[in-house]
Amino acid sequence: MGNPEIAEQDADTAPAPSSVVLAFEDREFTLAEIDALAHGVSGVLERSGVGAGDRVALMSSNRPEFVVAVRAIWQLGAAVVLVSPAWKRDEVAHALDVTKPVFAIGDSPVLADLMPMLHLDDHVAPGSGTRRAVDPDAEAVLVFSSGTTGLPKAVRHTHGSFAAAVEHWKVALDLTAADRMQIVTPPSHILGLLNIATALDCGAWIRLHRRFDLDAMLHHIQADRITVEMAVAPIALAIASHPELESYDLSSLRYIMWGATPVTPSVAERVTERTGVGWMPAYGASELPVIACNPIEGARLDSVGKPVPGVEVRITSLGTGEPVGAGEVGEIQTRSASLMTGYLPEDATADAFVDGWYRTGDVGYLDADNWLRITDRLKEMIKVKGFQVAPAEIEAVLHGHPDVADCAVFGEPDPTSGETVVAAVLTANPVTAEALTEYVGERLATYKRLGRVVFVPEIPRLPSGKVLRRELKERHGRTSDE
Template sequence: MSDGRHVTGAAALAFGEREYTLAELEALASGMATALEQRGVRAGDRVAMMSSNRPEFVAALRGIWHLGAAAVLISPAWKRTEVEHALTLTCPSHAVGDHPVLAELMPMLHLDEPVAPGRREFDAVAPDADALFVFSSGTTGMPKAVRHTHGAFAVAVRHWRDALELSSADRMQIMTPPSHILGLLNIVMALETGTWIRLHPRFDIDTMLHHIESDRITVEMAVAPIALALAAHPKLETYDLSSLRYIMWCATPVTESVAADVTRRTGVNWVAAYGTTELPVIAANPVTGARLDTVGRPVPGVRVRIVSLEDGTPLDADEVGEIQVRADSVMAGYLPREATASAFADGWYRTGDVGRLDPDGWLRITDRSKEMIKVRGFQVAPAEVEAVLHGHPAVEDCAVFGEPHPTDGETVVAAVTTNAAAVTADELIDLVAERLASYKRPSRVVFVPAIPRLPSGKVLRRVLKEEHGRTSDS
């Protein structure tokens, strides 16, 4: 679990009032391995995990890996139908966790059950053995299972550590679910680097700010909902955030107005990075001198190319097309297996994201190709319209989607949540019209109580379309 850069006996992980050393975590992992082995887990098996962030999750994951088995990570936010789909897709033989839905569907070793710590030696696991099954975001249809081997995931961990310039002197806290690739990557990376981490069972903005101050956190992770909560916090300036080296914006494109507001109020700068569930670390900004209009440059060991959306031919610098990637950290494939072939083109992983590389290697993401809105033949990136709407002081959150139009093909619709300030739909439409081309102007604005998002922060546009969209007939 460690590469030797930690201080023996030093605290490695905190949860509530309790701290654990690496030796204590490893003893728990050995105990979990024994408990799972007694239940029949063997090398090559798949073990479903549905859990909150907690030390026992870390120990169980490590125990599964010790036995040469693979972890199937299921979101604790999922409902029974989604969990049933995940289990049918991956066919795990055993389960461990703390969630009643998983316990209802198959026999589960509950993380609240006492497990005796142990001291064992385990055989090394082959790099090409399965380590993880994590689930794609599922913005359309049911999620696919993404398969990662031990070797590929170890490469992703190294890429992430190098991008963050992380060392054993750093201190982090983790509020993103461990079932998401970002939360998992952070946990494994921190423990292997000797970085002290605090786990939280759920996100709470005041808890996060309190612990930045009390734990002297040096690197903070922020997906979009966390960034928005920081910007909206009325007492942000009262917290001492001076220990932070930077805040990392992950999982979605940076909303520069939100990031700038937090920096103005706290003095803490942001860094942006880019990855996917299938290839966890693709590009990152430098820790000093970050440019938030880009996701940075491809990290060493990762190759990026831009290809035509029409015919897949490679494009020159500054031309917009699909982002494709090659790296040793790429997934081994999907379940269902037949979905794997379409995810690759000549050995390059097709991200489905649209962007461009400038001549100096800076990567800019325009949007998801499948979420692009086509108005009168022009492609509209929802993220571009959202960035303008976020700049209005009354807008707390927003998301843009397309709906059918009898002559224009599609029109732009904006779903908006507001704060106490008053704003009309016409004001927001005019704001976009002032900043962007006419075809990007929303045809209408719907005011909603909340924007539906995945735990990673990604907008569920499909849900917005179902609840607030109109057909071409209506």
């Protein structure tokens, strides 16, 4: 799915047109078949009035037609607006209002009800043609930010910036035509799209799954001899707690990539102990898809790795905004050719940059050897008696408790200390709030002590694995008046 006009493929890694590059259930597709289908769809789009520079909304479940649709849109020099298939009518309406697409493709009745849409189940005859040259400065993809505060913003990438991200990911993963991977996360998220684009660009083989199913994922690692597996926090937790994990042959895996959230060491180590497969933590954002990655040999669980070649990272003081030295904690800022051009609405863009550097909103530090560590999200830090408390640090401790299946930490107003720490806990076995409070208190400073524990039936997360703390606060938090 990469753009050959922008990021040239090496002759020895580019997939042959006759090679099978995509599998879905019992169907297989060669690159030539995908491109022929894409040419057919692009013809329909063109006859519907779509041209270079236009935007096309795509709201699709996990299926091969998603790949075809993206390539068809790009063949016209248009941009694809990725809309989550999980969204409801108001969320989709907001996305359309922000991005103003001229046409739509998908399999969602919600989208079809809001604007003209080519349904992915409609028969479109394969076509033929040559790939058009694409302006690297033209928009390629708009993907929505996590939206943990306020309404989601559309992140705008050009053909040039996305192609740069593909090259960075290819190098970081050491991905070649010999690799085999599977996609179980939604392709409407930047990581899903990036994985598909990078794999097809270098000739790797992909299995696309309709939805995440742990047993199906493990089965296909064994049956398809998958070499590169991707995981976000919920998937990692599911693997670690699978009662029959040892019954699967996972020896083909080179590594499992952990992304979207900092690694929970106790979870990762449990998987490695049970399977012998190691992890490769990585770090990126919708705004800059590949920021840092661990080396494949010598990966460490306490760091997201080192900045990938082509990406600059600096740490700035939370107080003054000035760059700080090695080992000092501050906001992580980045710049690269793979950086977004900005947001929609456009008025959100200014606050995202300072002197050309993208403000990630993540807090962390670079050590003397350039290893990057993330301590928390800037906006999610809890301020207790003047101390900054990182929810991720407390969550990592709670994940080590044998009776905790999942957890998330947030702050709520407190008249004495400013804020107090609240832990939302999903239990694997019965356990008391007092026991968990004591467990954390034995391992962390007094000001990080749990002020309250609330037991919940689930931890709300985005498909990327990020915790929806705002939703947790709305459900289980208390106000300063209570």
